[in-house]
Amino acid sequence: MDFKDERIIAATPDMVWAHLLDPAVLKECVPGCQSLTGSVEDGFEAVVVQRVGPVKATFTGTVLLSNIDAPKSLTISGKGEGGVAGFARGGADVTLQGEGASTRLSYVVNAQIGGKLAQLGSRIIDSFVSKMADQFFESFQAQVEGAPAADAKTPGATPGFWQSLINMFKKILR
């Protein structure tokens, strides 16, 4: 399953790029991330707690940045073992394109889920993966825009709307 989306971030591609490579930002953006250690070059070790449908699991795994073409594109990939809950792995191909003072960030997310998580059925998993992707980039946008240009809001991607959608998903999934 692939999910595509894009969003306009009120910052230059260089600024967006710098945030993408910042472990502290990544930690804030990966939903449910408890810890993230490592470096861009060697990859990161991550611990993520997530609840998918009725299954709550702690995933331990790795996050790697690859295909780095600064400041235009990269691939973020991760895989995690969640014990009996199963495993998850996935990635996002991210492309940045300058549009005036802003950046168009496009991404294609794919994910593979195995074990108990997969047995929940694609209805739950698909919505979970798209939710995770949305949440990641939503948080990322807030991180980028929140720092130097907190007032720069992007039309069409109101945080309030996204937050309410995420909250809705959370309710559904609980």
Added chain:
Amino acid sequence: MSEGIGARVLRKEDKRFITGKGRYTDDIIEANQAYAAFVRSPHAHARIVSVDASAALAMEGVETVLMGPELVADGIGNIICGWGVTSKDGSPMNMGAWSALATEKVRYVGDAVAIVVADSKALAKSAAEAVVVEYEELPVVVGSVEALAEGAPQLHENAPGNLIFDWEIGDLAPTDAALASAAHVTEMDITNNRLAPNPMEPRSAIATFNEAEDHYTLYTTSQNPHVARLVLSAFYNVAPEHKLRVIAPDVGGGFGSKIYIYPEEIACLWAAMKCGRSVKWTSDRTEAFLTDAHGRDHVSTAKIGFDKDGKIVGLKVNTKANLGAYMSLFSSAVPTYLYATLLSGQYDIANIYCDVQAVYTNTVPVDAYRGAGRPEACYLIERLMETAAREMGVDPAALRAKNFVKSFPHQTPVIMAYDSGDFDANLKQAQEAADVAGFAARKAEAASRGKLRGLGYSNYIEACGIAPSAAVGSLGAGVGLWESAEVRVNPVGTIEILTGSHSHGQGHETTFAQIVAERFDLPTENIQIVHGDTDKVQFGMGTYGSRSGAVGMSAIVKAMDKVEAKVKKIAAHVLEAGEDDIVIEGGAVKVAGTDKQMLWHEVGLAAYTAHNIPEGMEPGLKESAFYDPTNFTFPAGCYICEVEVDPETGVTEVVQFVASDDFGTIINPMIVEGQVHGGIAQGIGQAMLENVVYDEMGQQLSASYMDYTMPRADDLPNYSVHHASTVCPGNPLGMKGCGEAGAIGSPPAVINAITDAIGNNNLAMPATPAAVWAALQDVQSKIAAE
């Protein structure tokens, strides 16, 4: 006589079932019992790099965590398939090793890696989650066609190309010649979808080891506890037979899935010995989807040829059978001797050839599921017949009738010798009950409401009552398929029937009592049926293949013959009459034509006091018999299904379903109707709703009722069930078996009806609204293009 053969006696067992007083395996509580949970592979194919159970073992209340290498070191044997099938080239089948707990590799999602034993079920599950298994993932293959392709991932070293066997039946050259000379040939690709059995009660086991007596007891959800004991002792080396008692108490449905001996029962027995506590495991529903043997999963191509008069000249079939990651107990017999031997259907076909490739894939093992091979054969031949009739522009019923076998016995070219039947009578009875003559008017009326109405036939025949031991032995079976019975008349005249058959929904406690009531003219309340305990019943082959009537009851009849003879001897002695003059009726044993009689219980008492019995006669009144059938039995019938399709949505409603069955002698029509109802419900489930789905990684996406659609009451019509019977000449009661017929005969009737409605023969099961809608669009776009 009101409770004898043919009476609608209410089920004796329902008193406890419907009041919640049934005693199932999970209801059994042993002193100081512990609970097991299994660590299962989340990967469909992987090498086990390491297992770290230290965190689980450190949890308070965790008894032990046991793994495959230790199991193997303790001498526990691999799980086997008990029916050897030989390939075309004479080579034996390639059976890969299946350890109850994986040792080096896991081969399907759900494959057991470790058993965790703890003080509570919740703790066992938590501890199982704490076991860390490191896997090295391997490439995965889930479909039989893909598994046979060059370069496919390999599951077992001793099964090159994932091929288990390449088997054939019939004569190739004459069949090819017949098809070449045919005036019309119909060719189809036919898939039989994979199903999960879904008995209401999930599998369960509780194992106890008595160290002082060196003796094991296993309560388990089994359809055949003696076979379980035999296999557990002779092949899995858990315990010798005389040191292992297997009890299958009330069992809530099986449909085949509880025939087999699974890793969990073996592991529980072994763990009970290792930790000195009773160990209980009960599957949850998703675990059942992941570990209960699935059914069907055939991919076939088939050709049938007709001469210019519409007579069948030849049938050629190739089938690829997906057997999953390991060979389950009877998995090899299902797509061979229980399938291709029925491809002649109800028809007189001179030339048949079928070859079958059985294949390993990274999926749950596949074995017998209600019908076991015969639904696949019936679906194939009945889809071909209906489609051929449409292609030739002839009435599908008339085409069938023209080709019916009309004289018996009839030897088919594929082993089976049909012993009896009247296929015309079933067809006629079903057509009248379905008002086929009025179909055109109903179709027109449906059209006025914007609905497409279709009618489909299925004229099924199946082979059950399995089976003559020498015959199945010559075909590779590792067991004999007779049945045993013991009739114990107590000193007070009440009767216990010990049977090797096992009841898990069939109503044996009622129907078996009815044949005893008939023979000795006693009320059924005086008769108790005892089954399911290897300490009580000497041996038995269990219940599957609709065999408990034709084989199990026949054994009871044979034992009753002996009891009757002894009763008559005792009565003749006491009453000073000739044995030939003694009759049993009205609760008494009488000298015919006189007023001299002994009450039934007086005969029992005489036998046990032994004060006045014929000289040289042994005291007591208990006889046993082993009955080996002389042939398969051949239930047959005609099913007619009518559907209405909403062309806007593809939503299909089964609006009428008529069954005319030939089951031979019927003991209890109410129970037989119940069997037919349940079978048709499962058949409609297969045809329209049920499907096990794997993704390309071998993840089972349909492992819960969120995604696996079971038929519900509102998916099903009111059935119209009828009987047109011929007596089976092969057993003393003339019975044929009714347990699987509904599931065998119904799927093609449903699909033939839907394809009739939508005008497109190319439709696979399950015919979901999306599939039906797509098939409709397909045919409409073709019409538009023309």
